[in-house]
Amino acid sequence: MRLLVTALAPSHLLCMVPTAWAARAAGHEVLVVGRAEVARAARRAGLPAAELTETPATAGTGADTGLAGGPAGGPDPGLPRMERVLTEAQRQSFAGRVWPAGGHPWQVRVGRVVDGFLAVARQWRPDLILCDPIEFTGLVVGAVTGVPVVVQRWGGPDSMSAEAITRARAVLAEAAAALGAADGIPAPALTLDPCPPSLRLDTSTEVESVRFVPYNGPQQLPPWARTKPSWPRVCVTFGLFGSRAAMSGADFIEGGDLAARFDAVIEALRPWAGLDVVLTVPEAVQPLLRPVPDRFRIVAHAPLDALLATCDAAVHHGGTGTAMTACARGVPQLLLPPPHPALADCAAGLVRRGVGRALEGAAQTDPLALRSALDALLGEGEGADAGSRGHARVLAEEIAAQPSPADLVPLLAELA
Template identity: 40%
Template structure:
């Protein structure tokens, strides 16, 4: 069986890598299609890739929904127009790659809708692979199928984009959003890139350790005042070492209590941390939960990131933090107090460890390979 994986951005590919490895280990062929950064991440994971270029001047959007006020619904009219413009610009190359390679099945990023049109064009099943807590794709995919019908028809795909034949879900069921559509569970296996285990993470330590991971494109890395206040507050927490995974280019010297190891995959040291402070990325959150690490999640207007924080807080495995307010508040109500609470109150760790156990009990990626093989052998009608 040949499987074509399509992903919008590298972080979305990361969640699909363990399934790709399982497919390869079972003897199937796998090819990744996406922009140059996606292809680079695929190569780092040991996967072959074909580069699909973005139209000049058009920036890839990371989210299925625009930022807005917390709790506000997405502007679907605006989103549908964005989808039409972007997919129209990349679809021809996606179709060229797929027609040359002739896959039997597509594994699709929930917001790379080109994959649904490619699956329809080749009359093969499309399997959507979620990232984690999913507030968006159950609503966005049917709307995308409708919005992109004309874009598909212009390429001879008169039936429009395919609806997914299966949805794979690495999110533990008790953490999933209550309105997410039913899906096939698959165990989340942390993959954060390849690297060397840091020696400092293996040595005995007497104090507590906090991992701080804000990804590569979050506002915290572009606001010097926020960054400086964050580092100052973390350094003031007693008996705490903070490990920061990314530092702004113009950041000054870090305090002795703050470590910046550079590009070290989270899964190589997160199991040795007592808590995790992050932006709400699903991969970051599930990596932490796979190790039973309680979390502080920065409140976000982005619906996908906001869902991660809200669901982790609802399960008792962490807290959602208004970072700006916490940095302005007195220590009794500010960031230091929130960090101390998550580090000290045993309920957060217990809830995170319960979720880790739930993750371990989900079907391994190797267990879903026979399901995908069976699906690929089933005729797809149009």
């Protein structure tokens, strides 16, 4: 089997890396295709990658993109009307839908990369495409080439991806037909869902369960993180989502300044003696933080899976990768999601399942509100919530009981 893997962003690719490596370990060929940052993430994971270049908005057709390290492939027949078609379809099908700031205008973006993606697919000739739920180029390319498409969800509670795929099939139908998919875009041949059944928000879509296997990229584990301390340890992280905001200089995707969020958590935890605190802070943000006590550890990068194995609680933004890594480790969570539908979904699902608490709005940067929530989560103070730890352990056991990515490779090969 030849498996072509694609994702919209590096954070979306990470949850698919175990599936890709399961296929590789079983003797199948795997190639990741995506924008430069996705290709870099794939190479850091030890996977071969084909890097796509987005065509500027003013250009007519897609980029001349070939396999990385090989000859460039020519563009497919032109679609000078692609962006107009997609923009019009967006206005018709997404009236009233407010997409978050910082998100991609994905309908137009498909038109900017589809020619290069098709060039790679026609040159490499995959038997199966594995794609992120909102990397709709995979659906289009599968329809045009007749290759079945498997969608792998991110792993956390999610109500938007099924709706987004349904709408994307309608929005992109004309563009796909212009590329040669006369019958439009079929539904995914299979949907893999690493979200444990008790945590799922969407129960209407037929899915194949797969275990969430944490992969957070190649990072060095500090010596102090190899063993659990004798006192509670809390990890505070805003993941790749926060790092991207820091690098762009933007507010935390409409959720306020990233440094202010870290400072609020620091102030909440500063008076708490006998608590080990680990903060994963992007290098660009570290100089902006207030001084911290010696018992606070600040690192730019850490292998989250290994780090959370020694933690008693996690404070984060509601990102699926962070949330599900904590779930797999049985760690209770305090969620501070910015106003983003995917992050809000994840936070709501974890609270409903009883494995965490969430703060919204101004409470997210209120040290007193943060301290109270963490008191309860760690089982101290008034309103102590020892139940969160029990629910988190049960959820970790449920995750471990799901079929591994290796168990599902024969199913993927049969589908291919």
